[in-house]
Amino acid sequence: MLVNATQMLKAAKKGHYGIAAFNTNDLEWTRSILLAAEATQSPVIIQCTSGAAKWQQGFKVVRDVVNDLVDYMNITVPVAMHLDHGTYEDCFKAIDAGFTSIMYDGSHEASFDINVEHTKELVKLAHSKGLSIEAEVGGIGGTEDGVTAQGELADPEECKAIADLGVDFLACGIGNIHGPYPANWAGLNFDQLAKIQALTGELPLVLHGGTGIPKEQVLKAVSLGVSKININTDLQLVFARTTREFVESGKDLEGKNYDPRKFLKPGFDAMQAKAESLIRDFGSDGKGWDF
Ligand code: 13P
Numbered sequence: 001m002l003v004n005a006t007q008m009l010k011a012a013k014k015g016h017y018g019i020a021a022f023n024t025n026d027l028e029w030t031r032s033i034l035l036a037a038e039a040t041q042s043p044v045i046i047q048c049t050s051g052a053a054k055w056q057q058g059f060k061v062v063r064d065v066v067n068d069l070v071d072y073m074n075i076t077v078p079v080a081m082h083l084d085h086g087t088y089e090d091c092f093k094a095i096d097a098g099f100t101s102i103m104y105d106g107s108h109e110a111s112f113d114i115n116v117e118h119t120k121e122l123v124k125l126a127h128s129k130g131l132s133i134e135a136e137v138g139g140i141g142g143t144e145d146g147v148t149a150q151g152e153l154a155d156p157e158e159c160k161a162i163a164d165l166g167v168d169f170l171a172c173g174i175g176n177i178h179g180p181y182p183a184n185w186a187g188l189n190f191d192q193l194a195k196i197q198a199l200t201g202e203l204p205l206v207l208h209g210g211t212g213i214p215k216e217q218v219l220k221a222v223s224l225g226v227s228k229i230n231i232n233t234d235l236q237l238v239f240a241r242t243t244r245e246f247v248e249s250g251k252d253l254e255g256k257n258y259d260p261r262k263f264l265k266p267g268f269d270a271m272q273a274k275a276e277s278l279i280r281d282f283g284s285d286g287k288g289w290d291f
Helices: 006-015 027-040 050-055 059-072 088-097 112-128 156-163 190-200 215-223 233-248 265-282
Strands: 019-023 044-048 079-083 101-104 132-137 142-144 147-149 169-172 205-207 226-231
Touching: 006 019, 006 226, 019 027, 019 265, 027 044, 027 059, 027 233, 027 265, 044 050, 044 059, 050 059, 059 079, 059 088, 079 088, 079 132, 088 101, 088 112, 101 112, 112 132, 112 156, 132 156, 156 169, 156 190, 169 190, 190 205, 190 215, 215 226, 215 265, 226 233, 226 265, 233 265
Parallel strands: 019 044, 019 226, 044 079, 079 101, 101 132, 132 169, 169 205, 205 226
Antiparallel strands: 142 147
16 A cells, blocks of 8 residues: 655654655566565655656556555555656646655746745645645756756745645755766755754755765765655666666677566666665665654
């Protein structure tokens, strides 16, 4: 059974560890993530953007695949099905499809007031249906699903205003960006994070753009209130790199290795191994239903 992400993230905030939220691209992505969560006995959030949902033929397919795999694979750890960077309209579609958690990303709206209005309405709707909800203040740099924002630092007062609307966890820009980090990246801005945490108290904070942030920086962010760490590019990179190695070694030409079950397996195994290692880095291994 899928759960919402509220209790697992509250427990993470209290216990000073982070929970990985992995983006899924298809059934095999989901399977690798679930195997990693089960092997490490960690709670996990599987999330999907509207673009990745379109690729997989819609939110309902994504949700049903995750739900059915949890049953079929006898997954014993808590799994939340979360919408990543949803527009206002996406949130309604994900709720209808049976997601257990949504993110309304109002950071791209024409004004902060619109972000506030929509967040307020969606908090009410999500909670009336037992879902958790994430909101965002300050765009996250980089490009994801065609959405680009400069690496902003979220305004702590705006974070407090959105937190006070009753969201369950909050994404705030602290110099993080989606995708690989450029060589001249300045690193996370911990002063800004500390200011945000001081005004938002017990609310779990979300670190987007988790790929490529040095482990010490992630752990420092966790000590300053981050409880959810979003990972997308990392699994894509490891899958692509491993598949490339398989082809370049010529192994794809041996026997029946053209069969996708053989051709793609090294990439999927590598994704599972990467997900397991990130879960251990973030310290949620063994936390299972510890809430
Ligand atoms: P990365 O692709 O940089 O891991 O970021 C993922 C993310 O923040 C999803 O919202």
